[in-house]
Amino acid sequence: xxVFHVSGLADVGSFAKGExxxxxxxxxxxxxxxxxxxxxxxxxxxxxxxYAIACIYAIxxxxxxxxxxxxxxxxQNPGFASHLARLKxxxxxxxxxxxxxxxxxxxxxxxxxxxxxGTAAERILEMIAPQAGxxxxxxxxxxxxxxxxxxxxxxxxxSCIDCVVVGQAFPQAAKVDVAILDLGITIRDHLRRNPRHxxxxxxxxxxxxxxxxDGVTGTLDGKLNRRGIPNSGAGLADLRRYCESGxxxxxxxxxxxxxxxxxxxxxxxxxxxxxFQGCLVNVRYFTDSGLQDGExxxxx
Amino acid sequence: MDLKLQATLKTASNALDLAACVxxxxxxxxxxxxDFAEVEIVTPSFANTFIMTLLAEFSVDEVRERCRMLxxxxxxxxxxxxxxxxxxxxxxxxxxxxxx
Numbered sequence: 001x002x003v004f005h006v007s008g009l010a011d012v013g014s015f016a017k018g019e020x021x022x023x024x025x026x027x028x029x030x031x032x033x034x035x036x037x038x039x040x041x042x043x044x045x046x047x048x049x050x051y052a053i054a055c056i057y058a059i060x061x062x063x064x065x066x067x068x069x070x071x072x073x074x075x076q077n078p079g080f081a082s083h084l085a086r087l088k089x090x091x092x093x094x095x096x097x098x099x100x101x102x103x104x105x106x107x108x109x110x111x112x113x114x115x116x117x118g119t120a121a122e123r124i125l126e127m128i129a130p131q132a133g134x135x136x137x138x139x140x141x142x143x144x145x146x147x148x149x150x151x152x153x154x155x156x157x158x159s160c161i162d163c164v165v166v167g168q169a170f171p172q173a174a175k176v177d178v179a180i181l182d183l184g185i186t187i188r189d190h191l192r193r194n195p196r197h198x199x200x201x202x203x204x205x206x207x208x209x210x211x212x213x214d215g216v217t218g219t220l221d222g223k224l225n226r227r228g229i230p231n232s233g234a235g236l237a238d239l240r241r242y243c244e245s246g247x248x249x250x251x252x253x254x255x256x257x258x259x260x261x262x263x264x265x266x267x268x269x270x271x272x273x274x275x276f277q278g279c280l281v282n283v284r285y286f287t288d289s290g291l292q293d294g295e296x297x298x299x300x
Numbered sequence: 301m302d303l304k305l306q307a308t309l310k311t312a313s314n315a316l317d318l319a320a321c322v323x324x325x326x327x328x329x330x331x332x333x334x335d336f337a338e339v340e341i342v343t344p345s346f347a348n349t350f351i352m353t354l355l356a357e358f359s360v361d362e363v364r365e366r367c368r369m370l371x372x373x374x375x376x377x378x379x380x381x382x383x384x385x386x387x388x389x390x391x392x393x394x395x396x397x398x399x400x
Contacts, residue, residue, distance in 0.1 A: 005333055015352055062395055091336075116311075119308075122308070122341070129344070133313045137375065139340075139377060140341045140342075140375060143341050144310070144341050144342060144343045144344070144379075147341075147343050148343055148345060151343075151345065172326060195400060196400065214386060214389075214391060215386065215389075215390075215392075216329045216392035217394055219394040220394065220399065221394060221397035221398060221399040221400065222394070222395060222397055222398060222399045223395065224394070225394070225396055226364055229311070229312045229313055230312055230316075230349060230369070230393040230395040230396075231312075231345075231393070231394045232345070232348040232349065232352065232386070232391060232392070232394065233391070234344035234345060234347075234348045234383075234386070235343075235344055235345060236342075238344040238382075262365045295378060296381045296382045296385050297381060297385055298377075298381055299360060299381050299384040299385060299388065300351070300364055300365060300369060300381055300384050
């Protein structure tokens, strides 16, 4: 029996501040290594952010693909236990003593999104974003960028769990966090399949930076992607630009590196001693920024 | 040909379908009017695929003159113009690229 004891340290770190020590590093490591313990012990954990909960959920989903069942020991912290119950982690784990809870409007069940994603992005944001006080006109752009990230994961990752999406609104901070996670190939692996980019994606950091440039895609020249669709490499570049305009923070973690883009200088971090086999995209939308896109040249 | 577009424009597949419709009409020398009045969401994938598919067939001037895109909200117009800017900068759909 293998037990994964999740640290009792609070998940208070910030990708944007490079605070690796205070991030749920143990959770990232286990999920990124595709480890499936027989039990995940959250009893000592006071809180986990959406990205970490997405990792936990992904482990449960991975176990299901292997016809295995993982027992999840819920936190002793009643608030956190209730939070996880509202997220319905019991859907992919064997849980005892799940507290009965009413669904809140500030979060929604963690879910596996499969191809085609349909209206998943709109549905997710419709449930949680209004609680964080959306500025006028913010929703369409948020929905468009989230749809692109989910579509990316489902198109390129070759993940056996498709992608896991976990979202949460933080009304007092006027922000919405959405984590999109897959356990497939890394961004580096994806881009290196395209000879056009192979030499420029030698490391995970180079690959992530390249992937956020306009026009960069791992889909081969002259070809459709594995979903039978042409690619133009716009999604990540568009979201990066959105966040760098001050309307959010975009963290992309794949392989041994993460990069966070915001209105500040990009922040880079390294997962010491492990690689995240897959990709985690964590988007923090600032719902009250009121900022607008810079106008492109008017051509049409 | 007049088309009133739906509230959400997403996926490259949908963009290809719309582009095929528009291209067919333009090849018959018809003028196309696309009404974006109800469009709220346009994803970059849709915008890129639609605009780049059109521009692979017609010049910017021809698209501007014979494919009228009316009643666009600012963010919708920006998404479409960004796609056109990408085209002008040399970015193409993967299917429009020639393998090296």
